[in-house]
Amino acid sequence: MSSGIRALETTYHFLFVGILIILGVMLFLCLLRACMGPTVADRLVSINMMGTMVMVIIATLAVMMGESYLVDICIIYAMISFLAVIVLSKVIMGVRKQEETEEVEPEKKQEEDIFDEMIEQESEEFHEKILQKEPDGEMLKEAFDEKQENGEREEA
Amino acid sequence: MSRLKNDAEYKKTRAFRFFRWMKGEEDPYLDNVEIQPGVPFQDSRTVNEILLEEQETLEKVYNTASNRWIWRFRRLYNVLSIVFSLALAAVMLYMVAKLPTAGTVDRPVNNEVSKVYIENGIQDTGAVNIVTGMILNYRAFDTFGETCVLFIATTCVMVLLMKEEEKIREDQTLNDRRFEPKNDVILQKVAFVLVPIVFIFGIYVILNGHLSPGGGFSGGAMIGAGMILYVSAYGFDKMQKFFNEHTYKVVKVAALCTYCAVITYYLFMGANDFDNHISLGVPGMIFSSGIILWLNIFVGIEVACTMYAFYALFRRGGL
Amino acid sequence: MEILLWIRFILGTLFLLAGMMLFVVEIISVYKLDYVLNRMHAAATGDTFGIGLSLTGLMILNGLNLTTLKLLLIVVFLWCSSPVSSHLIAKLEVATHEGEDRYGKVEK
Numbered sequence: 363m364s365s366g367i368r369a370l371e372t373t374y375h376f377l378f379v380g381i382l383i384i385l386g387v388m389l390f391l392c393l394l395r396a397c398m399g400p401t402v403a404d405r406l407v408s409i410n411m412m413g414t415m416v417m418v419i420i421a422t423l424a425v426m427m428g429e430s431y432l433v434d435i436c437i438i439y440a441m442i443s444f445l446a447v448i449v450l451s452k453v454i455m456g457v458r459k460q461e462e463t464e465e466v467e468p469e470k471k472q473e474e475d476i477f478d479e480m481i482e483q484e485s486e487e488f489h490e491k492i493l494q495k496e497p498d499g500e501m502l503k504e505a506f507d508e509k510q511e512n513g514e515r516e517e518a
Numbered sequence: 519m520s521r522l523k524n525d526a527e528y529k530k531t532r533a534f535r536f537f538r539w540m541k542g543e544e545d546p547y548l549d550n551v552e553i554q555p556g557v558p559f560q561d562s563r564t565v566n567e568i569l570l571e572e573q574e575t576l577e578k579v580y581n582t583a584s585n586r587w588i589w590r591f592r593r594l595y596n597v598l599s600i601v602f603s604l605a606l607a608a609v610m611l612y613m614v615a616k617l618p619t620a621g622t623v624d625r626p627v628n629n630e631v632s633k634v635y636i637e638n639g640i641q642d643t644g645a646v647n648i649v650t651g652m653i654l655n656y657r658a659f660d661t662f663g664e665t666c667v668l669f670i671a672t673t674c675v676m677v678l679l680m681k682e683e684e685k686i687r688e689d690q691t692l693n694d695r696r697f698e699p700k701n702d703v704i705l706q707k708v709a710f711v712l713v714p715i716v717f718i719f720g721i722y723v724i725l726n727g728h729l730s731p732g733g734g735f736s737g738g739a740m741i742g743a744g745m746i747l748y749v750s751a752y753g754f755d756k757m758q759k760f761f762n763e764h765t766y767k768v769v770k771v772a773a774l775c776t777y778c779a780v781i782t783y784y785l786f787m788g789a790n791d792f793d794n795h796i797s798l799g800v801p802g803m804i805f806s807s808g809i810i811l812w813l814n815i816f817v818g819i820e821v822a823c824t825m826y827a828f829y830a831l832f833r834r835g836g837l
Numbered sequence: 838m839e840i841l842l843w844i845r846f847i848l849g850t851l852f853l854l855a856g857m858m859l860f861v862v863e864i865i866s867v868y869k870l871d872y873v874l875n876r877m878h879a880a881a882t883g884d885t886f887g888i889g890l891s892l893t894g895l896m897i898l899n900g901l902n903l904t905t906l907k908l909l910l911i912v913v914f915l916w917c918s919s920p921v922s923s924h925l926i927a928k929l930e931v932a933t934h935e936g937e938d939r940y941g942k943v944e945k
Binding site for chain 3: 367374377385410
Binding site: 441452 | 731743744750
């Protein structure tokens with residue numbers, strides 16, 4: 363009876379040590395992937411995988427040593443790694459979008475300048491129209507109507 | 519205003535200057551301590567030209583096609599760096615293998631100090647977790663210093679990075695959520711479920727600090743992580759409904775001051791060798807171990823505020 | 838009695854080794870596949886199914902107590918959180934267009 367239980371304990375020990383070694387090797391491979399990964403998303407994926415494997419390692423150690431407090435650490439690790447991936451991806455996305463908008467903005471400014479110039483030219487024409495002929499009530503009304511129509515067309 | 523001296527004489531006294539400084543009317547160090555404005559950069563070339571010139575010279579120097587020595591040095595440097603790191607790793611692994619195994623009797627850590635703590639820990643502090651008993655009862659003043667360090671660190675970051683609330687609202691480019699995908703529905707739904715669980719687990723870790731591993735520092739870190747998760751899901755506007763700058767100031771300063779008052783009272787009135795009239799309770803119950811439970815709560819509040827404040831200040835420039 | 842213990846050991850070991858197998862498959866496919874959005878597929882398999890199997894094995898090996906409940910909490914937490922992090926990483930990849938030159942455009 364007791365010899366059988368002792369054999370069981372040794373097999374338990376070998377099983378856990380073997381699993382820890384396999385996980386350690388795979389953790390190293392994950393780290394290599396994170397170093398090699400060409401894009402940022404690659405690195406984040408492999409770091410997420412590393413977090414999962416570290417969780418399995420901690421849980422295995424908790425069962426192997428019979429210490430339940432290690433499982434608490436495992437839960438905390440899960441939360442923090444989840445948070446790390448979320449915050450990192452959001453920050454990188456924000457930075458990238460900021461760069462894109464900064465690249466686009468000068469062109470926009472040029473468009474706005476052209477628009478302003480057009481409006482100024484139109485207003486000069488409007489003044490000329492009024493100045494050339496005598497200021498009649500009907501003339502002014504016509505010019506106003508023209509201006510309003512132009513504005514509406516542009517808005518549409 | 520003094521009754522004994524007239525105005526001109528009174529203005530020369532130290533008392534007048536002290537009260538003026540207290541009221542904040544005039545800073546006595548205004549022109550003495552601050553950095554003088556530097557001399558403007560004088561060069562006929564522009565900055566871009568200088569940078570270009572520098573780049574050209576660097577390219578000439580490090581041109582591996584013409585300069586073979588640089589190429590050889592680079593190869594040698596790579597090989598040597600790899601050899602050095604491998605040798606360092608080998609030395610460290612060898613030393614680790616030579617260390618005495620954990621938990622043996624002849625280990626140099628096993629001296630009379632740890633024996634005293636283990637034997638008298640529960641009687642003196644009432645905490646089942648001896649580590650918490652040590653850091654919050656025997657060395658509570660040391661932990662007070664650590665909490666002060668956290669407080670001072672956040673204060674310095676606030677001095678450097680904080681902007682006024684109106685300025686943040688005016689300058690929309692500094693609003694971080696302008697450049698992010700707003701209102702990610704999947705993240706919001708998951709945060710709605712997970713944030714309460716994270717908070718409850720953190721409170722559990724803090725309140726069980728004297729019974730199981732954990733305590734104020736790890737529990738506070740978890741609550742801070744929950745707050746950061748909430749912010750990244752819902753944004754700062756919703757966060758400010760229940761945690762704004764005013765709440766932060768009140769909570770943090772109150773926690774630090776109460777910690778100081780409790781530990782001072784304990785050290786002067788009821789520390790180990792004096793008559794201890796703070797009851798330790800039954801070891802193993804929630805309400806036991808005297809001041810440790812309360813100190814854990816204050817440390818947890820401090821750490822949670824610090825975590826969240828760092829994130830918010832670096833992200834947004836305000837709480 | 839001893840036979841029951843051995844049966845428990847074998848059952849737990851089977852689950853644990855299946856989880857390890859999934860992790861190995863995850864690593865191989867992460868190295869073999871080309872594009873991030875394909876790699877994420879394999880990584881998510883290990884994140885949910887692999888850790889579920891291996892923690893189930895550990896639960897069986899541990900027996901029934903508070904530790905088992907906490908292990909179950911980890912599995913539930915990961916099943917909630919892992920899809921969200923995958924979703925955000927995919928969104929990051931689509932937003933930054935880093936792999937667009939090599940792997941073609943991603944349809945939004």
